[in-house]
Amino acid sequence: MRLALRDIGYALSPAQIAEYAVDALIAEARLTPKPALVDERGSGAHRDLDLNTMLRSAHSLAPTFLAIARASASVDAKPSQALREQLARIGREGEAAMMRATDGSNAHRGAIWIVGLLCAGAAMNASDDSEAICLSAAEIARFEDRYAPSSAATTHGAKVSERYRVAGARGEARQGFPHALRIGLPALDDARARGLNETDARLDTLIAIIASLDDTCLLHRGGMRALQTAQHGARRVIEHGGVxxxxxxxxxxxxxxxxxxxxxxxxxxxxxxxxxxFLDSLRRMA
Structure with missing residues (x-):
């Protein structure tokens, strides 16, 4: 039987989980220099985003991540159709709040899905075990949202996933977040073990993910040429010893x-x- 986290003295409350989620979004936004992404240098390839917008977006999502963690930490919470649809509703409300905070710019739609599910996984597990957190999140993601608006099937990510037959954010979640769990965390650990400063360690982690991921954002913006350019360029960074x-x-x-x-x-x-x-912050609190 799954116990409520408050009954077993779990180190992190829903409020702390939400705080770590927001911190992760802020850390990603501030990381500099990132290839063609918003950072402290400027807007990258985004005309409608800048760092201040990204930070407003991240802060606006604190109530969303808190609501997700609270719903997933309750006594009866378990991966289910009902929980999936409850979290989807919270996520849609969070997306609306994000759009208001950014004056209509889509800063973190993908992150609401990905990091939000991991908040749920973290709230449901009585440990900092990244594997267990990702597994719980994946189990939730595998349920369909019967109340999803029809527009969900026509998002850029959905259309690109279908056109190019790639997993996309939905597939990534249902597969247990392999690019965070199997590529991101090991790359981060390796970089730190080599004595890199935290900025370079995180940049090397981003590069490792780019080198492997069939990124639907790249495919949407520039087709297969953009994806291949990104993956090839990231592999060159790795081959030359990292950033x-x-x-x-x-x-x-x-x-x-x-x-x-x-x-x-x-x-x-x-x-x-x-x-x-986000997963790393949970490990480091153990």
């Missing part, structure tokens, strides 16, 4: 230039970096 090496930093700058020319950014990878940082 902390001179050649690796040059390769990172070249990747940034190439994606800017295509007006395409790896927004899906950015969301999964935020997911990785």
């Amino acid at each position: 902390s090496s001179i050649k690796g930093r040059i390769a990172l700058n070249e990747l940034d230039d190439a994606l800017m020319q295509l007006n395409a950014s790896p927004g899906g990878a950015a969301d999964l970096l935020a997911a990785t940082l």
